[in-house]
């Protein structure tokens with residue numbers, strides 16, 4: 001009976017229900033219907049690496065018009081905002097990182113095409129990825145490093161109406177199956193890093209090889225591989241934005257890259273916590289339901305508090321980006337959201353496993369898969385250490401360069417005027 005009540009209540013508390021508009025509730029329900037459609041066998045086959053890429057999942061999402069929600073209707077999107085998209089991604093996040101990643105890839109690669117592409121480029125590549133007819137992948141990371149993006153060594157040399165691309169990219173989701181890659185390559189070896197990199201669409205073809213597929217702790221079935229480009233001729237019309245102008249594209253793409261990681265993390269944490277909450281209402285020890293032990297129920301309390309706080313931060317970041325707030329502040333908030341939501345998901349799923357005891361560590365429940373998945377999200381789309389670099393950088397700038405708008409509390413001390421005591425050096 002109590003678990004029935006919990007089930008009913010969960011329907012309303014897992015979302016910030018009162019904050020949603022009717023349109024957002026309808027979208028959320030549409031996405032939930034899609035998530036319920038996903039065959040259980042697909043999840044199992046991906047985790048067992050019997051599936052290399054969930055193409056039919058993407059096709060179905062496209063058929064339901066649930067991909068690339070932010071993009072204009074003329075290219076198949078719905079012209080919605082980040083507030084709407086994170087709602088959808090949280091729902092898909094309960095499926096784990098591999099499916100969530102396949103779901104959000106059109107949003108990530110699509111951002112570059114939508115903001116910097118020509119109308120021909122949008123028709124050729126944005127429309128089919130939003131429709132789920134084509135699969136895109138994003139190729140930033142190289143074997144020599146992912147954090148140091150501007151150290152990119154992949155080269156693109158102009159020859160007539162083509163560029164010749166040569167180099168390697170590592171850990172590329174969809175390397176095995178995608179139809180095209182968004183690749184960053186250095187087009188000017190002599191200029192500073194921020195002025196020497198360009199972005200290209202590289203279609204699968206001769207010289208474009210997924211050379212090696214990685215064995216992964218989790219997030220399996222996404223075809224994550226090393227991409228090798230061997231003197232690939234890429235038509236000049238595949239250049240996105242201006243030559244040597246990819247720094248701007250990179251910074252722009254980091255918004256969907258990190259917002260999608262953050263929103264998906266909340267769904268994953270939510271999934272783990274629901275299982276543990278239901279379990280703790282049924283499992284008994286010492287003749288008592290384990291939820292009666294504070295050690296258990298307070299873990300639930302901590303977990304849901306952290307999840308709600310993370311969701312609040314992700315929503316705040318979404319609102320700032322949608323409102324076109326100051327770019328630096330948005331960058332800080334997006335980075336905070338990515339860091340906090342991914343660390344929260346990890347802690348919440350870990351708490352959930354602890355609440356389940358030994359059975360949580362087995363494959364009787366999907367907590368162990370969620371835990372394996374969750375480990376990655378603190379590493380990809382910029383490690384959480386890189387998020388810290390950005391957060392502190394932007395916050396120092398904000399505090400040190402902004403004029404004092406609010407009360408200067410530093411003077412609210414009895415001896416505040418003793419300048420000779422304020423020694424800094």
Ligand SMILES: Cc1cc2nc3c(=O)[nH]c(=O)nc-3n(C[C@H](O)[C@H](O)[C@H](O)COP(=O)(O)OP(=O)(O)OC[C@H]3O[C@@H](n4cnc5c(N)ncnc54)[C@H](O)[C@@H]3O)c2cc1C
Nearest residue numbers: 138139140141145146147171172173379380381382383385
């Ligand atoms: C399963 C999986 C899927 C992925 N999917 C994609 C994809 O589809 N496309 C893509 O382009 N990439 C993808 N990545 C790559 C991912 O984004 C990178 O792994 C990540 O950005 C870190 O880069 P790295 O692995 O080269 O680590 P490194 O950059 O070598 O970093 C190693 C360590 O040093 C730390 N570090 C580095 N620089 C600093 C610094 N300045 N200050 C403090 N600490 C620092 C890092 O935080 C990290 O702890 C994927 C990775 C994995 C594992």
